Amino acid sequence: MAHLPDRLRLAIFDLDGVVYRRERPVPGAVELIQRLHAAGVLIRFATNNSMVARTGYVERLRSMGIATAVDEVVTSTWATAEHLRRNEPKVGRVLAVGAPGMLEELRACGYAATGAADAAPAGYAGGPLEERFDAVVVGLDPTIDYRRIAIAAAAVRAGARFVATNADRRYPTPEGFLPGAGSIVAAIAAACDVEPQVIGKPEPAMFRAILAAARIGPEQAVVIGDNPDADVLAARRAGIASILVLTGVADRRLAETLDGDRRPDALAEDPYAVAAMLDGRLSG
Numbered sequence: 001m002a003h004l005p006d007r008l009r010l011a012i013f014d015l016d017g018v019v020y021r022r023e024r025p026v027p028g029a030v031e032l033i034q035r036l037h038a039a040g041v042l043i044r045f046a047t048n049n050s051m052v053a054r055t056g057y058v059e060r061l062r063s064m065g066i067a068t069a070v071d072e073v074v075t076s077t078w079a080t081a082e083h084l085r086r087n088e089p090k091v092g093r094v095l096a097v098g099a100p101g102m103l104e105e106l107r108a109c110g111y112a113a114t115g116a117a118d119a120a121p122a123g124y125a126g127g128p129l130e131e132r133f134d135a136v137v138v139g140l141d142p143t144i145d146y147r148r149i150a151i152a153a154a155a156v157r158a159g160a161r162f163v164a165t166n167a168d169r170r171y172p173t174p175e176g177f178l179p180g181a182g183s184i185v186a187a188i189a190a191a192c193d194v195e196p197q198v199i200g201k202p203e204p205a206m207f208r209a210i211l212a213a214a215r216i217g218p219e220q221a222v223v224i225g226d227n228p229d230a231d232v233l234a235a236r237r238a239g240i241a242s243i244l245v246l247t248g249v250a251d252r253r254l255a256e257t258l259d260g261d262r263r264p265d266a267l268a269e270d271p272y273a274v275a276a277m278l279d280g281r282l283s284g
């Protein structure tokens, strides 16, 4: 088990259930973030959402009174681009299955990204694509259709690396659940018979990309999340200590039953308790 760093340099926050719920900040979150900023701790807000470019989160956080720089926001799309840049340097041409915000982010990260809908003629009826792609990146595309699944599968079969921003099969909305990126990834994986590399939580690649980009070792970082199955598990797999905050999906009763890789290094009732826990571990 990792333990909380003696001198904290990087705090990776989950967003929903930790920093805000719906459109409101979680009480104490603004103060915790201010305290960490003041002490010179690097902050990253890490979300599995692939659909919104990082600038969209900056605006959302600012509207809640949380001053945020774009470099502090990590989406699964940004993490995918960073992962490819570090580990697959030959990848340049990317076929993208995702929302417009995902294409925008991939292009902002320097990739020649083509939306799957535009990678074949209108009447595509199977067979090889005209263009060769180095990677197929799949996130949540709310307008997914059969043709895009077919085109993405053809690109993977032709040799493109198959990378999923995340594998969440569904995600919660105020009204209930909707299919997540993982449902689309599963359809494409079935069609090409290749399993993708998954970047988002609970896989460790997103957190590893954050550490590598910040040049900070896992022993100097902490993950603050509300979901044992995503945040805590990804932290453990990346070798980072985690604090489970009970302001989101987990309550104390659930938290006390957690074991193995889902057991956090510390439990905190709310962000105020996180601040108290970290106070002696800050240098400023």
Ligand SMILES: [Mg+2]
Pocket (backbone or CB within 6 Å): 014, 015, 016, 017, 018, 225, 226, 227, 248
């Ligand atoms: Mg959460």
